[in-house]
Amino acid sequence: MAPFDVLASLAMDIYLPVVPAMPAIMGTSPPVIQLTLSLYMVMLGVGQVVFGPISIRIGRRPVLLAGAVLFAAASLGAASSSTAAPFVIFRLLQAVGASAALVATFATVRDVYADRPEGVVIYGLFSSMLAFVPAVGPVAGALITNNFGWRAIFIVLAALSVPAILNAAFRWHETRPAGQAVVRRSVLPIFASLQFWTYTLAFSAAMGTFFVFFSTAPRVLIDRAGYSELRFSIAFATVAAVMIVITRFAKAFVARWGIAGSVARGMALLLCGAVLLGLGQILGSPSFGSFILPMWVMAVGIVLTASVTANGALAGFDDIAGSAVAFYFCIQSLVVGTAGTLAVTVLNGDSAWPLIGYAAAMAMLVSAGLPLIRSRSHSRGR
Structure with a gap:
């Protein structure tokens, strides 16, 4: 496989x-x-x-x-x-x-x-x-x-x-189980769930940030910063390396902060990275320090978020788990493909602005949804 x-x-x-x-x-x-x-x-x-x-x-x-x-x-x-x-x-x-x-x-x-x-x-x-x-x-x-x-x-x-x-x-x-039939159950509870949408959008924020990064990075570093293709690839690989290292510790972070806490910190890191990218865009020319290093910060936020969003989005849908998983990935890809492409097209794809705009907008949207989930949970608890 x-x-x-x-x-x-x-x-x-x-x-x-x-x-x-x-x-x-x-x-x-x-x-x-x-x-x-x-x-x-x-x-x-x-x-x-x-x-x-x-x-x-x-x-x-x-x-x-x-x-x-x-x-x-x-x-x-x-x-x-x-x-x-x-x-x-x-x-x-x-x-x-x-x-x-x-x-x-x-x-x-x-x-x-x-x-x-x-x-x-x-x-x-x-x-x-x-x-x-x-x-x-x-x-x-x-x-x-x-x-x-x-x-x-x-x-x-x-x-x-x-x-x-x-x-x-x-x-x-x-390997399909013998006699497996399509069992039709309503998927409406999935789309009516604030928790599903908030965590699915959080996953979209994380994966979309990386998507916009690799959509813009070649044009920023090769076209504007003058990197060779090999030098660009090595710089790009450092972001992936940060994600690999953080993944090794993600389980400990999640155990300490929980799903909502990990997503909140992930969104904060996306916003922090967006601010650093904005400063680099305004104050200097494209470089490793102004474009790649802020992405290291965002990479930590991406890993923290993507490590927990599936558990958060799919909780409570055990009876329709297959449909919930399919819609989780489908919605994420549509959001990333549509909003990410729009950001790259409208906000000058050979600069950091598409990455800044997408990451900041999605992080703020998800951050606004997290308190609503907590308030609904408290209401049900009463």
Whole structure:
């Protein structure tokens, strides 16, 4: 299962070093190239709602294999593109394939390990692997581009898919429980829950901050600060490294502060990072100190928040857990893809302002919702 988990994330991160060059290569504008990031992010979340029911009806194995083959084919299609329209379409198809493979992967974990302790271990391993992808992906992308050109990035993604597909074709057995049927229960309680919305928006604030960061970082550091693609990738990797280190201590922080306390501190750190970015934007030119170091502060807030929001958002929905999880990821991806892209497009994507605007606005929105959750909990307690 691991290769599909890694490839879905790698397809986003390995491509970052060449993003500033793609408008000239494809003869288009930066906002169009931004779609290749935004649509990928949105599709990964929307696929939770689309491919989950399909995997229940026809099985995990066909969804996984079809998705993986589509991912490989779309990667080759992207590599062969010379204009913007087919490139954007192939990136979207690549995301569709990655989303299908991810849904089948995690459904398989639930099928096999739902009542076994190994399930927690596997989810932990997946999370650890994904934490390293943003650290190594851009560096790999820069090295590949410098030696073989940008098309080689997508050829490598397709090539890495082949052994994963062959391995799965022979060794991945169907795990859908026999006779499983679609049980229809109302999902209205999910959308009526203030707690669900507050913590889902908190997750959107955290993941969206990172999304806007990697959407703007190539243009800020390569185009404006004059970083080489490799130097940019190393600077980017330091943010991922901070997140990896903080993840090691997240459990202790959560045990001490609880879900609401961790989210409140996470939002405070996002606001603090936004203030530091604003000062750097006003007082100096783009640099490691004015752009990357404030992002270290935000990275701590991202980890604190993302560590607990699922537990907060999904609490009380055990009877419709599958639907709640799907909507949790779907809404997050839509918020991030829409609001994040709007921020990058409207607030000058080659500056820190999109990151400042998105992080500050979302952090303040979530911070306003947390007291409402506490007041409702106290009211019920009486």
